[in-house]
Structures are given as structure tokens and as C-alpha cells.
């Protein structure tokens with residue numbers, strides 16, 4: 001919680017920065033800079049929201065973000081798994097530029113130097129510099145070591161856990177990955193997703209009088225499949241037990257989002273808050289029953305089902321309501337959009353890959369935000385250029401799809417269109433040259449190594 005002293009300093013800063021004078025001159029409707037709320041879901045598939053076509057689990061609160069603002073139908077993340085996507089989102093940069101290509105594996109087995117490199121400025125660092133109160137609630141997954149802790153990466157406050165997954169019902173189950181408030185372990189008794197909603201709403205309540213940035217990072221609907229007992233009765237009509245569990249996990253997250261949105265409404269902050277909702281990767285259908293239809297593929301793959309996700313943005317009064325935006329966007333865009341909205345600027349060095357989305361969704365800028373988008377995840381590679389997508393999976397030749405005609409990536413045109421394949425490979429190669437080698441091994445390699453070590457003993 002902020003002390004009085006910090007608040008005074010923040011007010012002084014705002015005066016020095018000339019904010020109070022600059023606002024009206026620049027024509028901003030709001031009397032102060034917008035709050036920034038970034039909500040990220042974990043392993044939520046493209047079709048896992050009501051507004052995205054989900055029929056058996058209502059998600060009215062999350063859906064309302066798209067209804068009050070913008071829903072992106074071609075919204076991507078920069079990796080089909082958790083940690084690298086978050087590294088991209090937190091920096092606005094393709095994470096392979098700084099070697100953050102893979103998940104680390106479980107906390108106890110992760111490589112010593114795993115974590116978002118300290119050379120990178122996070123969204124929290126940038127907004128804190130602009131005088132924002134910054135808080136994070138939920139899953140971090142960007143480093144386990146003390147130097148990588150959220151409160152060392154720009155966040156004033158932290159409630160959550162450092163690992164990649166967590167039990168929802170037993171705070172003490174994973175000794176290497178406890179629930180923390182700041183750096184102190186907490187024996188949380190509530191269902192974890194309920195607790196994250198509670199903490200996020202409390203953060204808003206504490207900071208209604210100043211610009212704030214809240215990063216609300218749910219681990220729902222990632223495994224383990226722990227049902228919310230409280231919500232099971234609501235889904236009695238779902239006969240499949242795992243799907244019923246999933247429904248409670250998703251419903252609890254929707255309620256948590258509702259709590260935070262309700263808090264913003266209560267304090268009349270809706271028109272002064274920029275909100276994003278994304279999932280960190282596509283749904284891993286076999287493990288949690290999530291759905292990616294009509295897309296092909298799952299979490300872990302550079303097919304659309306692994307990288308195209310629910311992607312919503314709201315800024316009431318500033319952005320059109322109920323707009324559906326179809327040009328491709330990517331979670332890397334969240335940082336520049338937020339920093340510019342906060343009155344900051346984006347230096348050109350180091351390279352920023354995301355763009356400010358506001359002029360695009362208001363229609364002031366007619367071009368597409370990204371001529372090309374790229375993915376590299378170990379041996380998997382992909383590029384999207386206009387409607388064309390070239391994807392090389394872990395094995396086999398590159399596949400070429402026209403996503404405007406074939407969103408399900410069923411009709412591989414690579415054999416018929418060698419010139420297009422060549423063009424996209426050359427574009428991909430030019431991007432790939434700018435990247436670093438991965439700075440640690442992927443989760444699978446870590447687990448394989450551990451199995452071999454166990455065998456030798």
C-alpha cells in the first residue's frame with residue numbers, strides 16, 4: 001500500500017510533468033491520464049468466451065469488455081505457451097530478441113538464469129516512471145529469483161505466485177511455488193481465482209484517487225483441473241465431469257473480472273480506464289477441454305489454434321463501442337498502446353515491435369497495424385503477411401494457407417504456390433536474423449534431462 005509520502009511525491013511529479021495543464025490543451029476528455037488494466041487468462045481458447053461462440057459457459061463480464069469496446073477477431077500472442085508470451089506482452093518486443101524463447105519448466109528444475117532479462121524495461125517500469133501506482137495480481141512466470149520478483153520489475157504491489165501453474169484449492173500444495181503477498185507467504189483459504197478477483201478489486205479501491213496500472217494475471221483455466229465447489233451447482237446440465245470443472249474455473253474468472261469492472265463503475269472510472277483482455281496462448285483442448293474452433297491446432301503449436309486468442313479492448317468514451325476489428329493485432333501492442341495513453345513516448349531504441357492500437361481502432365489510421373507478424377518457438381516457425389500464413393511445425397515442410405478463405409488451415413497451398421512460399425521464407429529469414437539464441441532450454445528438454453538424471457541414480 002502506498003504511504004502518504006509516496007502520494008505527495010506522485011502529485012509533485014504530475015505537477016512537474018505539466019500534466020494538469022497539458023490535458024485540456026491536448027483535448028483529452030478525462031481530467032487525468034487513464035488507468036491501465038491488463039487482464040490475461042491462461043490457456044483460454046479462441047472459442048472459450050460467450051462472445052467468441054462458447055455455448056455452455058456464460059462469460060457476461062468478460063464479454064462486456066468487447067461490447068463496451070473493441071473485439072479483435074485476429075488477435076494474436078507472440079508464442080503458443082505461457083512465459084514467452086508474457087515476456088513479449090510485458091516488453092512490447094518479440095521475446096526472442098532477448099532470448100526468452102521457452103518456458104522454464106517447474107520452479108525446482110528451472111535453469112539458474114531463467115527470467116525476463118534485467119536489461120528489458122517492463123510495462124510496469126514504464127508506467128511507474130510516468131507516476132502510476134502499479135500492482136500485479138496472479139501468475140508471474142517471468143523468473144523465480146529475487147532479482148526477477150515483480151516488485152523488482154516495476155510493480156509496487158504483488159499478490160500471487162511466481163510459477164507457471166498453481167493449485168486452486170490448496171495454497172500450500174506446491175512448496176517451491178507458494179502464494180505470496182509481496183515476498184511473504186500467505187496461506188490463502190479461498191478458491192484461488194476468487195482470491196485473485198478479490199485482490200484485484202481491492203487494489204482498484206486503494207488507488208481510485210491516482211492513475212494506476214493493474215496487471216491481473218489469472219492462472220484460470222490452466223490445469224490442475226480443480227473445480228470451484230461453490231459454482232458446481234450452476235453447471236449441473238454439463239454431463240462431462242472435466243468440462244463441468246472447466247466451467248466453474250472459467251465462471252470464477254468471469255466473476256473476478258466482474259468484481260473489478262464493478263469497482264471501476266462504482267468509482268465512475270470506466271471512462272478513465274483503458275482495459276485489455278487476452279489469453280496467453282490457445283487452448284490445450286486435451287488437458288482442460290478448452291475450445292479453439294474454428295481454428296486448427298492447440299497450445300504449443302504455431303497453427304492458429306495455438307496463437308490466435310480472445311482479444312478485447314475497452315476505453316469507454318475514447319474507443320468505439322461494440323466494434324469488431326479484423327486486421328491482425330498482437331499482444332505486443334498492449335505496451336505501446338498503454339504507454340502512449342498514459343502520456344509517455346516509445347523510444348525507437350531498443351526496437352519496439354508493438355504499435356499503439358488507438359488510431360487504428362478509432363479509424364484515424366486506415367492501414368493495417370502490422371504488415372507482417374512472426375513466430376519462432378524452437379523448431380516451429382510462422383509468418384503472417386496479409387491473409388497469407390506460412391507455418392513450419394516441429395516436423396515436415398512449411399505449409400501455406402490463405403486465412404481469409406481457410407481460417408481452419410485445412411488446404412495447404414505450398415505445393416501450388418512455390419513463389420509465395422519463397423517470398424514468405426525470405427521475409428521470415430530477415431526477421432529471424434535479428435533474434436538471439438534461446439537463453440535456456442525449453443520445458444520438455446528440462447523434464448527429459450530430469451528423467452535421465454533420475455534413471456542414473
Ligand SMILES: [Ca+2]
Nearest residue numbers: 042043082280
Ligand atoms: Ca498459458
